[in-house]
Amino acid sequence: xxxxxxxxxxxxxxxxxxxxxxxxxxxxxxxxxxxxxxxxxxxxxxxxxxxxxxxxxxxxxxxxxxxxxxxxxxxxxxxxxxxxxxxxxxxxxxxxxxxxxxxxxxxxxxxx
Amino acid sequence: xxxxxxxxxxxxxxxxxxxxxxxxxxxxxxxxxxxxxxxxxxxxxxxxxxxxxxxxxxxxxxxxxxxxxxxxxxxxxxxxxxxxxxxxxxxxxxxxxxxxxxxxxxxxxxxxxx
Numbered sequence: 240x241x242x243x244x245x246x247x248x249x250x251x252x253x254x255x256x257x258x259x260x261x262x263x264x265x266x267x268x269x270x271x272x273x274x275x276x277x278x279x280x281x282x283x284x285x286x287x288x289x290x291x292x293x294x295x296x297x298x299x300x301x302x303x304x305x306x307x308x309x310x311x312x313x314x315x316x317x318x319x320x321x322x323x324x325x326x327x328x329x330x331x332x333x334x335x336x337x338x339x340x341x342x343x344x345x346x347x348x349x350x351x
Numbered sequence: 352x353x354x355x356x357x358x359x360x361x362x363x364x365x366x367x368x369x370x371x372x373x374x375x376x377x378x379x380x381x382x383x384x385x386x387x388x389x390x391x392x393x394x395x396x397x398x399x400x401x402x403x404x405x406x407x408x409x410x411x412x413x414x415x416x417x418x419x420x421x422x423x424x425x426x427x428x429x430x431x432x433x434x435x436x437x438x439x440x441x442x443x444x445x446x447x448x449x450x451x452x453x454x455x456x457x458x459x460x461x462x463x464x465x
Contacts, residue, residue: 283456285453
């Protein structure tokens with residue numbers, strides 16, 4: 240398949256490790272944030288979201304942390320599996336606004 | 352439900368040719384979007400339609416036109432293709448105003464302009 244991003248930052252982990260993917264967002268007024276996963280040859284897929292009135296939200300094997308002071312988001316994946324290999328994007332927006340602004344993405348490579 | 356579908360999956364054009372990328376969603380969503388994705392650039396919004404009958408420019412609208420044909424369908428037209436429009440194009444839709452729950456994406460159209 241084609242490459243989603245030839246020059247993306249890459250995080251390489253071993254199967255079973257915990258992964259942390261970071262994202263710096265741009266607009267201090269943004270109040271809604273989403274993490275997407277994009278596998279090779281496919282469209283982005285929603286993983287988890289968080290509003291600015293929270294600093295942590297957990298899903299199944301994933302946790303998103305929000306630090307509004309430094310405009311930073313992170314996605315933690317527990318017990319990373321080969322199927323988690325993909326490019327991960329954060330996106331930000333303002334409630335009521337119809338547009339998402341996407342980060343450039345991080346490639347996660349999981350080796351068995 | 353098929354979700355968001357896009358046609359064609361692949362296309363090769365010569366400079367100056369025109370084409371229309373088709374997108375349809377069966378989730379009864381109000382809002383629809385067109386993005387392009389280039390290596391190292393993330394997703395950039397071309398046009399969006401907040402509701403049936405309305406369209407608005409996004410970050411990179413030049414060289415494109417859109418039509419919100421009905422609630423289900425949102426097409427993207429390249430009137431005179433240029434090599435700079437070589438990219439992967441994604442259509443997306445969202446249910447609620449404010450994007451709560453995120454956007455749902457189609458599988459993409461891989462376009463090459465020679």
